[in-house]
Amino acid sequence: MTMAPAATKQTNNENMKKNRIQVSNTKKPLFFYVNLAKRYLQQHNEIELSALGMAITTVVTISEILKNNGFVKEKSIVTSTVGMKDQTKGRMVHKARIEIVLEKSEKFESLMSGNNSVQNSAKVVASGKVANGKVENGKADNK
Known part of the structure; x- marks a missing residue:
């Protein structure tokens, strides 16, 4: 058709x-x-x-x-x-x-998947979850 x-x-x-x-x-x-x-x-x-x-x-x-x-x-x-x-x-x-x-x-998809992982890690830090034992309540431990 x-x-x-x-x-x-x-x-x-x-x-x-x-x-x-x-x-x-x-x-x-x-x-x-x-x-x-x-x-x-x-x-x-x-x-x-x-x-x-x-x-x-x-x-x-x-x-x-x-x-x-x-x-x-x-x-x-x-x-x-x-x-x-x-x-x-x-x-x-x-x-x-x-x-x-x-x-x-050609590298759009790989850039976007890398971009998402950076955004996701930023969201974890902003939410106050512990990342590598250095983040608490959204603030980095500066010791």
Whole structure:
């Protein structure tokens, strides 16, 4: 059974929306987006980071953090301008737009499993459990 071209296109568009992260430079901190991108990459082979205007620098920074730590490879970068109507002035304003597509690196899974072990050990220390006889109530023994 084959899908009709329109159905295939719709399925591809829905899949693209599921792995797209639209970044704002005012709503969330930088590492929220870095961690969100890692979680999306656990479910998809590639993700798309997109932003308008002043948020472009945030998208580029997120992309570089993920690349420099070996989680992703850069697949494509597309820039464009988008015409939007300014609500306060009532006129058309052109905004810069960027879309960066990143794909998992070969070592993504091993990095994520190593990353989880570091996070889990940090949680043990924060919970106040004894780790190597040196941690009590979340504080290290400095003797």
